[in-house]
Amino acid sequence: MFSVQLHIPFDSKLGQRLALLQHVVALSVVSAICSLPGGYDKLDLGLKWPNDIYAGGNAKIGGLVISSSAVGNVAICSIGCGVNLNNSLPTTCINDIIIEHNTHT
Template sequence: MTVHLPRDMGLLVVATQQSQGRGRGRNAWLSPLGCAMFTLNVQIELNSKLGQRIPFLQHLVALAVVEAVCSLPGYQDIDLRVKWPNDIYYGNLMKLGGVLVTSTVLGSTFHLLIGCGVNVTNSNPTVCINDLIQSYNLQHNCSLQPLSCAQLIARTVNCLEALIDNFQQGGPESVLPTYYKRWLHSGTWVRLWSEDGPEVQVMGLDHNGFLQVHSKEQGVVSVEPDGNSFDMLKNLVVIKTH
């Protein structure tokens, strides 16, 4: 249905709960009340700067969620982070949310469905954004207000629109400084594929949005985000099993 929408019309679907929420691969996404969940339809021209580097879109969405909170006056030190390729984390400790992007190409246009879920007011199954705000208030003797799911979704969509516009005008260089400010991985050492795999240092993202790592044996190589993810507990870049 979304492919028949007029080019200048957006579509945002918001769920208060889901019975069959899903993540990447066969992962399930738990969807309790208090989790901000939405699907956004976006159209990107193939010959545009973002269209030529479409893997960047999932990075922009994850960044938009973090910026939605941390760009609020007083909230800049709330410890929200982007975990490559598509997760939102509390520091490097706990996952708060994730992004899933699916695409269809018709003619010269990407028709993309962006799915996102973020724990906002629900402390289970991990922690939520308002837990972090409450903790920050206690530590710094201040009174930042909790956020609502509606507020987070609205700010995320606005931030995403700005990030996409910036990317379309200036390419990766226009967003990467902000992305690196918010992500977890600069300069970290990880092993590829297994605990006995080669040790490499994370360098950043290449111009296609793939993870760039450096090893003594191979120099700088790229790891595609589709099918790979960080295992934060083992400090690995692993292949997802399906």
């Protein structure tokens, strides 16, 4: 889980495409998980637009939210993200998925 606040000038390349920020962050989180050693690169992780992270196409394991406001010529974007790492019930966690994957390979 993390949260971060970005101050993005509207005249920057990202500031001109703020609508893409949520998608860029979601893709970055999936990419970061898949870059971990130990078989994480083989997991079937994906996104259900615009803000949910899924494993195997049907198990939600995380999500993110972004809120923004304009102050002068700057967008203040607050980003929050959470990934279920170790809480098996009542849903699925990424640790269970990697254990199952490594057991079957």
